[in-house]
Amino acid sequence: MKKQSYIYKLLWLLPLVALMACSDDFLEKAPNDALDPSKIDASKAEELRNAIYAEIPGSDLVYQEGYADNGYSRNWWDSNGALIQTNAVSGSENFGYGEWNHYGDKGNSFGSIRTCNMLLAKLSDFDIDEDQANKLGAEARMLRAWLYMELTLYYGDVTIVERIDELYPDGVERNSASEVRNWILSELDEAASVLPVTNDKGKFNKAMAYALKARAAYYFGNYAAAEEAARYVIDKGGYSLYYAGSLSTEEQKDADFFAGLVDFADLGIDETAFIEGIFNYRNIWNVDYNSEVIVSKEYVATEDHGDFNRITSFLSPNLSEKQAWATIAPIQDLVDDYWLADGESTPAVPDKDTRADYYNGLRDEISTIQAGPDGDPSNPEDNLTFSEAVATIADELKSKPYMAEFLNRDSRLYASIVFPFSSVNTYFDGHYQEYNYSINNYGQTGFVWRKMSGGDDLVSVWGDSYHLSGADFPVIRLAEMLLIYAEAHTQTTGYDGTVTTELNKLRDRCGMPNVPNGLGKQQALDFIRRERRIELAGEGHRYFDIRLYEDGSRNGGYKGQQAASAVMQGQTYDPQGNPSALKVWDPRLMLMPIPTTSMDKNPLLKQNEGY
Structure with missing residues (x-):
């Protein structure tokens, strides 16, 4: 199909x-x-x-x-x-x-x-x-x-x-x-x-x-x-970063959930700007011809011209009324690399076994709630759905050990990736994300894409079993130009005020603190490359990025923390400790056969x- x-x-x-x-x-x-x-x-x-x-x-x-x-x-x-x-x-x-x-x-x-x-x-x-x-x-x-x-x-x-x-x-x-x-x-x-x-x-x-x-x-x-080319686009292209405006009812419910995960007062972060920033970013993929998009792939919500991926390839079955297979899903490595909400610190993440214990403990607690007062999951009279059960402890989720790694994180993590137990009202009202490793169509990573997925411009096709989307897919956007300029200028001139000015445009749009000043060249390159990974996650750049950093003839003389030989090592796991993507690096992989x-x-x- x-x-x-x-x-x-x-x-x-x-x-x-x-x-x-x-x-x-x-x-x-x-x-x-x-x-x-x-x-x-x-x-x-x-x-x-x-x-x-x-x-x-x-x-x-x-x-x-x-x-x-x-x-x-x-x-x-x-x-x-x-x-x-x-x-x-x-x-x-x-x-x-x-x-x-x-x-x-x-x-x-x-x-x-x-x-x-x-x-x-x-x-x-x-x-x-x-x-x-x-x-x-x-x-x-x-x-x-x-x-x-x-x-x-x-x-x-x-x-x-x-x-x-x-x-x-x-x-x-x-x-x-x-x-x-x-x-x-x-x-x-x-x-x-x-x-x-x-x-x-x-x-x-x-x-x-x-x-x-x-x-x-x-x-x-x-x-x-x-x-030089990026500067032309920034100054003369007529594009501007997209801001979404008011939230829908469903978005506001998700916003309330995310707000509960961030200690705004303690961190000195503007709550309104941060929450609006989540949807400023996510909705880039929901508004055709918006001010940020430079080149897009055009789709129409018809059987012949629709986009198959937004629903079927990017979502798990619980997030769609039609077929959804999560055939390309984000992995734990990406989730771990998003900044903390201060915009420059790395989160502390548990090891595989500890994470699995935390996850399974929360999942077992929810299963017990689902079974109802009599504790009998076979008795439908007082059983709850997964989402109904999560809703009963929604105010307590922040205190659960598994959820600790999702507290006080970069707003773009909340905008980009659906993680277990998170609010998913923009897909189904009143629902929370469930993960089931035993069902392959949940992706076998624990996560699915929030950015780029879903939407309202849909048509049912092929026996009413699938949804195709008419939403266009941005292929080149202004944010990429800001990041290219920042890294290229750092390579040619250094990390100065012109670089931080462009990077802070991205930070302002998503309600995050300004980027740090005064970084040395190598420290700045590591920072910008990580910022690039976060901002452009899911958009198809990473394969080329890590090979650029690996290549001494193209990387400006510095491999850094994001080079292929540094990041393409080891087994990854889902939240339950099940194996997910296996990463193996060999120099031959700089080019394909x-x-x-x-x-x-x-x-x-x-x-x-x-x-």
Whole structure:
């Protein structure tokens, strides 16, 4: 059913686009008759343009959290994540190089690149004026650069193909990673020079090109270029951090629960700003085209165009009226890394066995309450539901040993992750979160995503068994630009007032205290990278982040606390002490293996080291 949903989301592409996107990979000895450009009518400019935008990544990006130390995807048929986490990945898998093979992983990027090249090749044939042709060409070049950015981050060296007639019947070698990365930045500069400040709704503009350049330059270790591009977006892009405004009735109930977990007076924290900050942050994913979103994947609440993940992939069964499988879930490591409410201290967390004792003790207490006065769980007359039982001790939860690790934490933890026994009124009125390890669809981590999940713009499909969402998925947002600027400026100049100014914008939005001043460079880099992990949790960046920090040629000379070799070690557990994600690091995991099928078709390809 998940694979079927992936297909449904692409059905809107017209047959000519489907033909291009699904043709044999042009780097894998595509036959000469695989695609005949002359069959594409010149009047199809807008259709081909829409095909370009169909290639923007969407909510499937969340599965990349399971490639690192933020998430866990337990099913091999959903994602390659567990294979990467455990160093078991091989040439049988694919990360955008060849044919699609898992729901949550990238498909054929070279097919998408061919779509971009097709539009570029046909521009002179379309019945459009020169300005429109130049604009469409810049849009195609920006998307093509985006695709190549992901390819080079996964594979290092990749082949640059800019023409549709380059079929390479005898195979083709890869361009070096440095050549590819310089070309990408140049392409984005060219696109930015042509794209308008304001474009058609949902289409690339000048600031979007600079935002993508900031991301690419950051990951390439070109901090001067990243700083400059991010600064342009911050100053001239016209974006602002999102603030939600008043709370709904259900949100207010959750807000009251969270307020009970924080000692505002003792910490000197503004309660109103903190509580509003939770929903300022969470609702970024619930309001389309809000002021913070730079680029988003557009969805519509229909069977063909809806988002499958917001409900089915991100939530556990108790949080949805329809199917919900928690197929990509946050793990304890991520929860532990959120700041305390002071915004700079690390929480004390119990060891596995102590945590399990605390959790099981609270769960047993609730089970006893559920059984009613007679203590007989088989007597329905006085039995309570799980949520009804939790409600009877809601005012006491703060004093329970298990809940101690959720007291006085960063507001973004409350906004981002549903943890056991927490209030979930925004999903079901009067409910609290239950966790059941024995049911796989609870995710086997103890947690599910609060940010990015749920919403009201839903449609029931496939025998009324599933919900699809029409809410768009932000792919690039202003917060990322602030973080890129902060880290890049620290690398090039140092941790100064311009850095703290940008970081404090994020803190103000979520009601958290200002960031510390006067940090040394290495201390500042560790701080900013952790702040980045917290702010961007779940959004698909972590896989690339920890490899950037690991790479001495890109990390500015400092690995730090968040590098892959430091964080990808050891078994993780759920709150009951059951095994969850296993993390194993090997230097070969800096790059992914080229798919065996691609190497079979292209004799000039050489496998990446270690595979």
